[in-house]
Amino acid sequence: MLDFFGVLIPFLLIHIICDFYLQPNQWGEEKKGYTYRSPALYLYSLLHGVALIVPAALLGIDWCSVIYLVVIVTLSHCAFGLWKVATKKANKSSCFVIDQALHVSILAVFAFYVTDGITMNAVLQHEKFSDGVLVVFAYLLILKPSSVVIGRLLRNYPIASSGSESDPNVSGLVAGGELIGYLERVLILTFTLVGSYAAVGFVLAAKSIFRFGELSKSNDRSMTEYVLIGSLVSVVITTLVGTLVSLGLGSDIK
Structure with a gap:
């Protein structure tokens, strides 16, 4: 029986490694300069999707669900990546937080989906x-x-x-x-x-x-x-x- 956090944490680990350690700085510049024409955008998206096969296979998740996960994560990273480079006038910190929250939410929903024996009612009635x-x-x-x-x-x-000593600036x-x-x-x-x-x-x-x-x-x-x-x-x-x-x-x- 799979545990929710036992599934979510390995997925989050892969997300962090791919997003912050394996992504070269050059990819970020290329995505900003070429947007949807940048090969780096699609390599970046595919990296996130394919890398999740490793923890999914180790956890014994069925391959049909793994294929859905890879496709959804790849497409979501591509869509959110285009959104970030398209909103050039937006607050970069806000875009970063929203982007990360959406990615984590997708992984959490999938972990909830593949976890055996967990329902929303069980979560609400949990003692903690x-x-x-x-x-x-x-x-x-x-x-x-x-x-x-x-x-x-x-x-x-x-x-x-304090008179002349006060500084308005x-x-x-x-x-x-x-x-x-x-x-x-x-x-x-x-x-x-x-x-x-x-x-x-x-x-x-x-x-x-x-x-x-x-x-x-x-x-x-x-x-x-x-x-x-x-x-x-x-x-x-x-x-x-x-x-x-x-x-x-x-x-x-x-």
Whole structure:
């Protein structure tokens, strides 16, 4: 009997190897320059499809299903590859995330299809399903909703002007602070859920060291207070969410 993750993980391993290790940089340039006329596009697509024969054969999947898998994966990589090179004005990061999510979804659907004895009803009734939903909810909660709450709170504490010393030009990456906040909250929540509170302290200490170097060069006290308020609110929200979710998971286990 085949296990869902026992099928999905080898497929994902092949996808990662083909997409990030076996694909030459030259192929990417050729696909951008020649689009559908590029031989690299079809070699790249065929590589992904044919490579999946190896784990499929080792897992003993019937050849009819393997042929369907090779055809679907090859065509999907060709279609998504054309889509990426055709949307030149689109955000490259968004295209990359969408492209990878679609490929993983196709492999997950096929793994679900060939897995014996698994139905959607069985997945929904699994003892760990509610725990998984709770953890996903926690991660979603600490990202965009938390950013909105922190942003609204900081509006009540605007940075005061310091006369001629104030610089209207803000240096740094566009939306860099929001991304740093996302990463910080994801790390804190992850370490809280696994009970590694020492690692949480390490994250806070590392951020404080970098922030201290930045803020020590500024004579604007309001900027320092502004950054501290945002950081502490972010930590408080994430810690509370992580603690509540950990308690919920603990009660389910008992």
